Amino acid sequence: xxxxxxxxxxxxxxxxxxxxxxxxxxxxxxxxxxxxxxxxxxxxxxxxxxxxxxxxxxxxxxxxxxxxxxxxxxxxxxxxxxxxxxxxxxxxxxxxxxxxxxxxxxxxxxxxxxxxxxxxxxxxxxxxxxxxxxxxxxxxxxxxxxxxxxxxxxxxxxxxxxxxxxxxxxxxxxxxxxxxxxxxxxxxxxxxxxxxxxxxxxxxxxxxxxxxxxxxxxxxxxxxxxxxxxxxxxxxxxxxxxxxxxxxxxxxxxxxxxxxxxxxxxxxxxxxxxxxxxxxxxxxxxxxxxxxxxxxxxxxxxxxxxxxxxxxxxxxxxxxxxxxxxxxxxxxxxxxxxxxxxxxxxxxxxxxxxxxxxxxxxxxxxxxxxxxxxxxxxxxxxxxxxxxxxxxxxxxxxxxxxxxxxxxxxxxxxxxxxxxxx
Amino acid sequence: xxxxxxxxxxxxxxxxxxxxxxxxxxxxxxxxxxxxxxxxxxxxxxxxxxxxxxxxxxxxxxxxxxxxxxxxxxxxxxxxxxxxxxxxxxxxxxxxxxxxxxxxxxxxxxxxxxxxxxxxxxxxxxxxxxxxxxxxxxxxxxxxxxxxxxxxxxxxxxxxxxxxxxxxxxxxxxxxxxxxxxxxxxxxxxxxxxxxxxxxxxxxxxxxxxxxxxxxxxxxxxxxxxxxxxxxxxxxxxxxxxxxxxxxxxxxxxxxxxxxxxxxxxxxxxxxxxxxxxxxxxxxxxxxxxxxxxxxxxxxxxxxxxxxxxxxxxxxxxxxxxxxxxxxxxxxxxxxxxxxxxxxxxxxxxxxxxxxxxxxxxxxxxxxxxxxxxxxxxxxxxxxxxxxxxxxxxxxxxxxxxxxxxxxxxxxxxxxxxxxxx
Numbered sequence: 001x002x003x004x005x006x007x008x009x010x011x012x013x014x015x016x017x018x019x020x021x022x023x024x025x026x027x028x029x030x031x032x033x034x035x036x037x038x039x040x041x042x043x044x045x046x047x048x049x050x051x052x053x054x055x056x057x058x059x060x061x062x063x064x065x066x067x068x069x070x071x072x073x074x075x076x077x078x079x080x081x082x083x084x085x086x087x088x089x090x091x092x093x094x095x096x097x098x099x100x101x102x103x104x105x106x107x108x109x110x111x112x113x114x115x116x117x118x119x120x121x122x123x124x125x126x127x128x129x130x131x132x133x134x135x136x137x138x139x140x141x142x143x144x145x146x147x148x149x150x151x152x153x154x155x156x157x158x159x160x161x162x163x164x165x166x167x168x169x170x171x172x173x174x175x176x177x178x179x180x181x182x183x184x185x186x187x188x189x190x191x192x193x194x195x196x197x198x199x200x201x202x203x204x205x206x207x208x209x210x211x212x213x214x215x216x217x218x219x220x221x222x223x224x225x226x227x228x229x230x231x232x233x234x235x236x237x238x239x240x241x242x243x244x245x246x247x248x249x250x251x252x253x254x255x256x257x258x259x260x261x262x263x264x265x266x267x268x269x270x271x272x273x274x275x276x277x278x279x280x281x282x283x284x285x286x287x288x289x290x291x292x293x294x295x296x297x298x299x300x301x302x303x304x305x306x307x308x309x310x311x312x313x314x315x316x317x318x319x320x321x322x323x324x325x326x327x328x329x330x331x332x333x334x335x336x337x338x339x340x341x342x343x344x345x346x347x348x349x350x351x352x353x354x355x356x357x358x359x360x361x362x363x364x365x366x367x368x369x370x371x372x373x374x375x376x377x378x379x380x381x382x383x384x385x386x387x388x389x390x391x392x393x394x395x396x397x398x399x400x401x402x403x404x405x406x407x408x409x410x411x412x413x414x415x416x417x418x419x420x421x422x
Numbered sequence: 423x424x425x426x427x428x429x430x431x432x433x434x435x436x437x438x439x440x441x442x443x444x445x446x447x448x449x450x451x452x453x454x455x456x457x458x459x460x461x462x463x464x465x466x467x468x469x470x471x472x473x474x475x476x477x478x479x480x481x482x483x484x485x486x487x488x489x490x491x492x493x494x495x496x497x498x499x500x501x502x503x504x505x506x507x508x509x510x511x512x513x514x515x516x517x518x519x520x521x522x523x524x525x526x527x528x529x530x531x532x533x534x535x536x537x538x539x540x541x542x543x544x545x546x547x548x549x550x551x552x553x554x555x556x557x558x559x560x561x562x563x564x565x566x567x568x569x570x571x572x573x574x575x576x577x578x579x580x581x582x583x584x585x586x587x588x589x590x591x592x593x594x595x596x597x598x599x600x601x602x603x604x605x606x607x608x609x610x611x612x613x614x615x616x617x618x619x620x621x622x623x624x625x626x627x628x629x630x631x632x633x634x635x636x637x638x639x640x641x642x643x644x645x646x647x648x649x650x651x652x653x654x655x656x657x658x659x660x661x662x663x664x665x666x667x668x669x670x671x672x673x674x675x676x677x678x679x680x681x682x683x684x685x686x687x688x689x690x691x692x693x694x695x696x697x698x699x700x701x702x703x704x705x706x707x708x709x710x711x712x713x714x715x716x717x718x719x720x721x722x723x724x725x726x727x728x729x730x731x732x733x734x735x736x737x738x739x740x741x742x743x744x745x746x747x748x749x750x751x752x753x754x755x756x757x758x759x760x761x762x763x764x765x766x767x768x769x770x771x772x773x774x775x776x777x778x779x780x781x782x783x784x785x786x787x788x789x790x791x792x793x794x795x796x797x798x799x800x801x802x803x804x805x806x807x808x809x810x811x812x813x814x815x816x817x818x819x820x821x822x823x824x825x826x827x828x829x830x831x832x833x834x835x836x837x838x839x840x841x842x843x844x
Contacts, residue, residue: 025761025787028784028785028787029784029785106806108804108805108806112795112799112804114805114806117783119787121817121818122817204817204818205818225647225818243840245840246839246840247840249840249842250840250841250842252842253842253843254842257842257843339447357837361539361835362450362451363450363451365447365450365541365833366833367833367834368833368834368836369833369834369835369836370835370836370837370838371835371836371837371838372837372838372839372840372841373534373836373837373838373839373840373841373842374838374841374842374843376842376843377534377836377838377841377843379843382530382534382843383530383536383834384528384530384536395543395544395626395831396543396626396627396647396818396819396831397818397819399831399832399833400832400833400834409817409818409821410821410822411787411788411789411790411791411821411822412789412790412791412805412822413783413791413792413793414790414791414792414793414795414799415779415792415793415794415795416792416793416794416795416796416799417668417794417795418665418667418668418669418671418672418794418795419672419794419795419796419799420671420672420674420675420676420679420795420796420798421675421679421796421798421799421804
């Protein structure tokens, strides 16, 4: 890029940042009704503009040329998908408003009262890949939580996202909110992302949504704090007291309900006392369902279809019909294995022993710890959070599923009566 | 630094990071009693070792040579200050334990129960200047909240901090907690700080404590999220309905109780309707108490001692017996001024009008918003948080005074009865 072009881009990005900050200040003063009406209007605008959005999508598909089937499926829109995007916005509009909630309140001996009140974060930057629906979902979740959004979608979905963005902005304007509450970068040039990741004064947090490569690149380059999702190498540990029927049903669900989601179980741990009683039937269930099992020598002896696991298997997120399996000597060994090889995402214990469950939930250092249920509950909808912008595997600010209520901060409001400090 | 020395330092720092992470895993499994006993033992070790700590401090003072009086005051220890350090640890030990608290709990229609439980953050890096007491306070607050601490104190206090650290580590060991729960960098060389700020896998958050220069340097360089305190350009706005007697008392306190603290009022705003009724007496109170007043033309006309303010004054944190003062046309103009020139730290309104107070608290985008009280309440102790590690002016993770309870994250514990996802 020439110095002149770089200079122009710097200026465009600075202006975009200032518009985002100004819009976020207006959103702080907006009412729950305005935000609800705006998001419902976005849904209406998308329905009304379906033809134009489909035409834009056709342009993207033509420009992309020969995509793989998976990539094409992520990019393509049809009437049904456009309705699903609009319906998702209707749901976000109908969710309880997260702002203004008095999270805590107390009084001090000097009569001063304290309220901790939920407020927006400010400006949220979202960097994602080719799914155009993220444009609508992410924009609406930001507005729901009173934040301005700066979006950077994949270059493949440039026209589709642009058409959706235009509908979102008309929705904002119709409710009297600033159109600049949702903006996208002026160009798909990578240089713009570089500038965006350094805008520490005008963007408060960056959320990357996509594959590991994208998340690693954004994390390495960003000067702004990042809320991100790393691996989901999830474990289910069968403690010796586990109810066999429940364990068989839960593990089939945890591994095979959907294999490509981050909450899918990737590794099974069995107490040595549960090898004959539990592991044999559970592993055969999985093998019979077409799941490859890679296990240590003890478990391999249970069925000829079981393959040997090597050290790398314990740390692998397969996202496929493959599971690793290992024998451990009791709950402390299970906890140590999970904390060493896991990714601190979601890990489960199956047990009828309260002390074992208590030890596991206390000591496993994961965002989500599950007792006697499927790891596939790792999902904002299942938590009751409504739409989610992702699942955070970090511990700062947000951990676990991130819904509108987690895209917030707080302020303290102190009320006295001429109260002075001694 | 030679390549060989750099290589050695890299290895030392990597080992330190791994020890910190391992210690933090042990702290996750520690009990409230262990943490309480450890911090009380740290206090006892400091009292027992007072002579050695004073000798180390004498070494620091001798090495420092001709310090300024302020710098020397920050560095010097005596028997009384050592007792104050130990007493502060006793207070931290006696505070309620923040961990394990069930912050929220709910049940879903499928019978799955959810608990959001408070857990430690992990490893906290603290970078500070010459006050040796920060070594003890920061180390104890981290242990209280179940976190391992990596400390980097100023080079001037190297020996004093080292002697205090040795006492802290003996306290940890006596309670059966890992000594490496509190470590300091192996050298005061700046290169070690550079490495520390890039240890994204082994340090979860960096907290700089000190002057603006230190905080700016750390923020610019860190690859790890930073919880920091920027300026405290605090306002007190006198709305036309303010009670005069209360306003006079509050403003004297807000400006002059202590002028060097971040919660001191630096700028006064008066409604146009309050110039004759309030501003005249309030500004004379301040002038009579030896405070310099820099004001706009309208207020300057009230008293010949008042000097003219220029544009730079509205954005200045004096930390001195100086205040700026300006007339505004109503609460919306006051809010706009505070959001434009303020530092989003602590801002107050004095009013008997509930609607004005509501508008100010809703729209002023500051960590702490005060009604009818002194801005000098911006302090963790005054909030009832006990000892604080600082005041955050950021919105991510922690905002306002940061006590032990804010050095935490959460995990979700899901409990079912063989529950599978549909």
